[in-house]
Amino acid sequence: MDKQAADSGQTFRYDATASPDACLQLSGRLDVHAVERVWSPLRRRARELAEGTQAAVTLDVGDLEYCDGAGAALLHALERDIERAGRQVELVGVQGLVEEQLTPYRELETVEPARHETRGGLLAQSLEAVSRVGQAAYSQFGFIGELTRALGSAVLNPRQVRWGDTFRVAEAAGFQALPIVSLIAFLLGVILAFQSAIAMRQFGGEIFVANLVAVSLFRELGPLMMAILLAGRSGAAFAAEIGTMKVNEEVNALKTMGLDPVRFLVLPKVLAGILVAPLLALYANMIGLLGAAVVMQGFGIPWTAFFNQVTVALDLSDLFTGLFKALIFGLLIAGVGCLRGLQTASGAAAVGISTTSAVVTSIILIVVFDGLFAVLFYHMGV
Amino acid sequence: MASAEPVIKVRDLTMGFGDFVLMRDLNFDVQRGEIFVILGGSGSGKSTLLKHMIGLYTPQNGHIWVAGADITTAEGKAREAILRRVGVMYQMGALFGSMTLLENVRLPLEVHTDLPREAMDAIARARLQLVGLGEFADFMPSEISGGMQKRAAIARAMVLDPEVLFLDEPSAGLDPITSAELDQLILRLARSLDMTIVIVSHELASIFAIADRVIMLDKESKGIVAEGNPATLRDTSDHPWVQRFLQRADSADSEERST
């Protein structure tokens, strides 16, 4: 069905003769399919020929019916292989198409790479830009369906996932968020501890501040603060990145290359979100406790007493419900960010709109889901 | 040059968005190996027509055959097979901003072939050289000019030696010399590498230089007002709008103005 194959049944062949003269004769269609097959064996053969002779090696391309860019790459590689083995190459039978295809390879031998400013590794952080035009029909449900399918196939076939991208996003969304998460979580712990300590002191129950702070951080505030920060930092970034790609037609370019934008762009971000959110929440919990412990020093509760009380107060269920919530928040934030990005209309202003709407939608969903989880966990008794 | 079966057949194509109809009942063929130019005023639907031809949009009515298969109904593998045989340069270039030019041009090879990395690099480099960017292979798109980005996008569009190359305004915004060089490149691709090239263009000077055939879209009548060789149309068409469009091109040409 291929044009190549349809035009002529002639498949690519090569004949190598070592004597009297070393000669490599190519015939048929030297297209990308042929090159896939013969790239290594043919080059090995050419080197053998070159090593087995004292004279020049003839490369006869006169019977080639067709030669595409890949074919020319192979011809050029063959020439270089023979030359590297210290023999001359005599290229015979070069005509129109082969000539035309070979020209840029020839020219490249004399081209010096232009110099440019060193660029920061940060550039590699956005695998995307912008496409005009609306394939507006990315309905929410269609998106959820495609995302579920992509996630499913990622579980079944983890090797398809672009892990490099996933870890790059995870680094930006997780590791680079540590300073701001530390700051906010620490202050949150300080404020919580301080406010409750003032009240508790009236009853001489300062030590129970540990219970209060630990349970509210682990169950509620740690995941929630983390989620809001993640939405503001990374949800917005996802929407802007994919939105820009949409406006630049990069998303269309992906599609015409046969790459599924959900798999190529969205999946790594969503996986990174799922991966990073619980870790960040856990980290926020720890730092929050630290902040509280510092405050309690002022109320005469020593470190060991405080942390002992924390271990008494906390259940495993407190920890895991919190982390589970964080995981769901991560999924929501990344999913909404990417969806808003893909829904971007055309023009630079549209990217701004998508970004805003990604953050607003995420925060609304976080609060709604937090409420749902409260009811759910209450009924489950955890 | 034209063989019996056209590479692209458009039949009764009606396109639009929602209730809004942009063009009604378009019918035309693109022959193998020809340079086919889509003309029309701004907003007449040229880019939209191109996107229908590569299956990004679904028509409101009608069918489009590309390389023998109906792209308006093809799905999955069949659709991939068609897309494998076309190359597209978008109006805005659409290079991936986080990849170097080399990586951009290599991407279609990675997606569609099993060539060794070394071969893919060699091919991508040669294609960049073909559009005059051999020395910039390791640059990011943001580090080169707009005209260079367009050329890099053309290199990416043709890296798989497509049967049909779609170019959306390749020379818009380029200076006359660069744009003339681009015309030469397009001619060489069509004549030496035997590609069929479909171009959306406003650049009248370049249309007379390269086009085998043009169609002109008209927003008012929502259809094709003229079809044929541009020089012949200029000399024979009695449609006032076509006359104005092409005459202006001609005078622009003689005054050596670029736009």
Ligand SMILES: Nc1ncnc2c1ncn2[C@@H]1O[C@H](COP(=O)(O)OP(=O)(O)OP(=O)(O)O)[C@@H](O)[C@H]1O
């Ligand atoms: N995704 C879309 N949704 C709704 N309307 C659209 C969409 N894409 C294009 N249009 C409308 O279709 C019309 C034609 O747009 P198109 O981009 O095809 O014009 P064009 O002929 O390529 O113009 P130009 O020469 O300025 O590039 C415009 O009125 C535009 O507003």
Ligand SMILES: [Mg+2]
């Ligand atoms: Mg356009």
